[in-house]
Amino acid sequence: MKVEYINPFITTTVNVFATMLSCKITRVGLKVKERLQPEHEISGIIGLSGRAAGTVVLSLSRNVALSAASEMIGEEQNEINDDVADVIGELANMVAGGAKAQLTELEMSVSLPSVIIGKNHIIMGSSKVQTLSVLFSSAWGPLNVDVSLLESTQMATNITLD
């Protein structure tokens, strides 16, 4: 994927955390993701499709997830329940939606969010598409946003059944 596509996801994530959660997050790294790498315990996943197809994963430590949900819901959350999962899904949705709005040339729309809960769960994308992983730090703990995007022009040649 083109590296410039990652910037809207970075700025949107920073803005969503600042405006929705009053939480300042700082980008501390950017890397091409190895596959099979464990994520944090909670992942919000959104699919993107249109002139590019892709996936956005918002991956949060347990403490970041609970702190974000407490802030959004307006009362202390101590366990990962339906309400907390809904907040993580909404946050992933806002990140994908905000970035999509800046990438107008890709004419993408977003799927419903899925939220994965589980220690040591592993998310694997397609081996045919690079994932860029943005690492952030916050007062609540670490989080990252992983983005894989494949433009339709690439799809015809790259996604074939072996």
Added chain:
Amino acid sequence: MKVEYINPFITTTVNVFATMLSCKITRVGLKVKERLQPEHEISGIIGLSGRAAGTVVLSLSRNVALSAASEMIGEEQNEINDDVADVIGELANMVAGGAKAQLTELEMSVSLPSVIIGKNHIIMGSSKVQTLSVLFSSAWGPLNVDVSLLESTQMATNITLD
């Protein structure tokens, strides 16, 4: 979601397993899914978007995943590696793509697949959308296909930030 939307997913899953994997699968149940319910160990997730937004999860026991990958790759697979994950992603992609082609009125496109590996991982969709879960049996073991779809007309009223 409308119950009639589930049929294309059922017929496509049966066809994909028959034609791609020479594996006869039989539908043994259909239920509205409780949230927080553990899935099988391996899940292929695809996002759908367009006039309806949604998610399709193809959830496989370890043995079904390994047997399917062995059949597709043409050699015995004994561990869940990148190649196996790619096969599960492709299978989810074929199920979503085939069903989408039958639901032309929803004008949907599909995202890239994500594959989740992990014992006891939990996938939570949005609490605002019902998930229909179709249970199948096969000679390799059990599998299920979970579909949540929200039409755009519903989206305006149902998906709001609390």
